[in-house]
Amino acid sequence: MVYEMKFFADTASVKKIAELKTINLVNGVTTNPSLILKEGKDFHKIAREICSLVSGPVSLEVSSTSIKEMRVEANKLIEISDNVVVKLPLTWDGLKLCRELSDKGIKVNMTLCFTLNQALLAAKAGSHFVSPFVGRLDDSNIDGIELIKKIRITYDNYQFNTKILAASIRSQEHIERCALVGADAITAPPEILHVMADHPLTEKGLAKFLEDWAKSNQKI
Numbered sequence: 001m002v003y004e005m006k007f008f009a010d011t012a013s014v015k016k017i018a019e020l021k022t023i024n025l026v027n028g029v030t031t032n033p034s035l036i037l038k039e040g041k042d043f044h045k046i047a048r049e050i051c052s053l054v055s056g057p058v059s060l061e062v063s064s065t066s067i068k069e070m071r072v073e074a075n076k077l078i079e080i081s082d083n084v085v086v087k088l089p090l091t092w093d094g095l096k097l098c099r100e101l102s103d104k105g106i107k108v109n110m111t112l113c114f115t116l117n118q119a120l121l122a123a124k125a126g127s128h129f130v131s132p133f134v135g136r137l138d139d140s141n142i143d144g145i146e147l148i149k150k151i152r153i154t155y156d157n158y159q160f161n162t163k164i165l166a167a168s169i170r171s172q173e174h175i176e177r178c179a180l181v182g183a184d185a186i187t188a189p190p191e192i193l194h195v196m197a198d199h200p201l202t203e204k205g206l207a208k209f210l211e212d213w214a215k216s217n218q219k220i
């Protein structure tokens with residue numbers, strides 16, 4: 001199988017998504033209620049703008065917990081655009097709805113995943129994506145990347161098709177380690193994607209090249 005590691009933007013900022021898009025760093029977008037709050041704008045307006053800007057999957061999260069209410073919200077979310085992925089919490093009701101939506105061909109992203117068991121349940125329920133929260137596990141002194149590794153091995157053992165979308169990415173190191181253990185995709189805040197390009201030796205080397213070029217009195 002041909003594999004490309006996908007990069008998703010974990011943000012609800014249309015401006016930041018547009019900038020990342022210029023270098024193919026937006027294979028998709030993930031949002032959540034906290035990211036919507038941070039933008040301080042109308043949810044439907046933001047969702048429509050992001051979905052028209054990005055052709056890949058855009059995860060929009062439900063904001064209730066009972067299957068009945070989540071179903072109503074999910075049906076509204078998929079009306080927004082064809083590329084909407086319904087983001088559901090990894091709870092028992094979330095899993096039930098995941099199975100229901102997946103059976104209808106609607107893509108689901110099961111979020112707030114913290115264990116291999118939860119990832120197994122998401123796969124059994126037919127979820128398109130599972131989102132293990134790397135940084136929040138690290139916050140609890142549990143190695144988040146180890147979870148990504150365990151899910152990768154297990155999904156491969158049983159040929160589950162659910163994609164591992166590593167979330168709660170807080171550093172360049174997280175991204176490197178996700179790539180090494182075979183996450184299908186990472187979703188990171190734009191600021192983290194930006195610093196991936198930084199290295200002090202790159203800056204130092206560039207300064208020296210510019211200095212020498214100036215001394216050469218030449219032009220390109």
Ligand code: G3P
Pocket residue numbers: 010030032133135136167168169170187
């Ligand atoms: O993708 C989930 C993400 O938005 C949560 O990140 O840093 O709040 O744990 P964080």
